[in-house]
Amino acid sequence: METVKVNASKEYDVIIGQNTVALLGKKIKSFFGDVNVCIVTDDNVAALHAEKAVKYLDEENLKHKTFVFPNGEKSKSPEVLFELLEFLASNHFSRKDVLVALGGGVTGDLTGLAAAMYMRGMHLVQIPTTLLAMVDSSVGGKTAVNLKAGKNLAGVFNQPELVLCDLQMLLTLSSEIFADGMAEVIKYGVIADKNLFETVKEGDIARNLEKIIARCVSIKSAIVNEDEFDTGKRQLLNFGHTLAHSIEKMSNFEIPHGKAVAMGMLLISEISWKNGFSSERCQDEIVDALLENNLPITCPYKTSELYYAAENDKKSSSGKISIIIPEKIGQCRIMNIALAEFKELLE
Ligand SMILES: NC(=O)c1ccc[n+]([C@@H]2O[C@H](COP(=O)([O-])OP(=O)(O)OC[C@H]3O[C@@H](n4cnc5c(N)ncnc54)[C@H](O)[C@@H]3O)[C@@H](O)[C@H]2O)c1
Structure with missing residues (x-):
């Protein structure tokens, strides 16, 4: 325990x-x-x-x-x-x-x-x-x-x-719903812990489940202790989530949160790399981790369509939005950009 x-x-x-x-x-x-x-x-x-x-x-x-x-x-x-x-x-x-x-x-x-x-x-x-x-x-x-x-x-x-x-x-739990949780575990790996990411990418879950859950909770606890009300560091936990929330909304909530997060993490990693925001290319490793854990690697919507659903997101205010950029596996940063720029990136 x-x-x-x-x-x-x-x-x-x-x-x-x-x-x-x-x-x-x-x-x-x-x-x-x-x-x-x-x-x-x-x-x-x-x-x-x-x-x-x-x-x-x-x-x-x-x-x-x-x-x-x-x-x-x-x-x-x-x-x-x-x-x-x-x-x-x-x-x-x-x-x-x-x-x-x-x-x-x-x-x-x-x-x-x-x-x-x-x-x-x-x-x-x-x-x-x-x-x-x-x-x-x-x-x-x-x-x-x-x-x-x-x-x-x-x-x-x-x-x-x-x-x-x-x-x-x-x-x-069905394996489908278990997989939704693995999307959040992969998120913790990308934002804060390369070793956790590697374990999950290798599919070594069942044997390590108690430790994996405890590690994710520890990462979350450390962030929440520092920024309970989500004005700074806590936003890192939203890696992949802006687009995920748009995907959920566009699917009329037929696509579950975890699968939407999987798609959102991959899309934002691709956008970050293409636009020179990331110092290392992360999307290939994220694809491997998602596939190993029965998560989707394609999104049924065009990224340009996702913008309109994202406009109402809580992470946007005064014409700006925070997006979480994967610098490399195990490290992310928060980037504030104008909504208009975000729209261009998605287009
Ligand atoms: N508050 C937060 O910080 C935070 C963080 C991440 C996600 N969320 C929210 O969490 C929600 C998604 O959570 P979820 O994926 O757990 O969805 P959920 O609560 O809808 O559960 C998914 C399905 O699993 C079933 N289920 C639950 N436990 C089961 C069990 N032990 N055995 C068999 N079936 C079981 C449920 O009946 C449901 O049909 C979203 O609304 C998302 O926005 C909140």
Whole structure:
């Protein structure tokens, strides 16, 4: 079992290992006392893993309810968010109580926002059940729902008080959804750790999974500790994401986040190299890493089409946008450019 500490506006542990969900009831009781717990989960995860989480709450005699919503990105919406808030109110939850996000990034983002909003803030525990959520979305406190105009446009920073990454939960994931998480792992390799990138490029995953997750969380934690509110260094975590968000939006969220990130990382690496922004050519190694991990290397849209979907991106302001340039594998930098210049690059 590995524990990574996050020291942001809240300090908390990310505990990674086999059967870490067994800690749920004991940890909640020791942190918050005899509180009520609302497990928030999608219909897939509810059928597979909710019973196990409930068992560990029952063992500590903690009262609980479960809110279940339809799985998929389309549920990361203001409508489902408000259904959840109404559910909490009609079941008389108070601000001393706890929300447990049991699921992938959609569940974590939605639940994190609800936890910040309900009665101006209740406790939050994340139990990520996809690889993507373990290495990325459950840590760092970004929460959001999507608006019609774009991804993640309504949200707040809200750190959890505990994150339990239970490797056994990953056993029920399809290889497709596991691969989506590998896109974020590859991202960490490109932005911060050549050794991690090499391990992943060689496909040496299963044997090293606990260590790989812990390494990704450590990289994220170090960045978040320095720049929790995304005004500087944290933007490095957005490598490939500006174009990824456009791809997701253009596909009406049919292309999942991880695959869109894979396409976005490759496109921005190609653009960076072609325009002399990168000191080393990275795209060939990124292609190898993506192929080894069953991720796409072609994008169904022209880059010129992606610009219009990117205009609304959170990473753009006052006519400028931040893009993340891979200098070489293991090192990226932030480059601020005018939107007009970005448009030209994509054209
Ligand atoms: N907050 C952040 O910092 C951050 C970072 C990266 C991504 N994200 C967000 O995360 C979301 C993507 O997350 P995701 O890929 O986990 O998607 P997801 O939550 O939609 O999960 C993908 C699918 O896997 C299923 N699933 C989840 N756990 C399972 C399990 N253990 N076994 C079987 N099926 C399971 C879900 O029901 C769903 O159908 C996007 O909305 C993205 O914007 C947020």
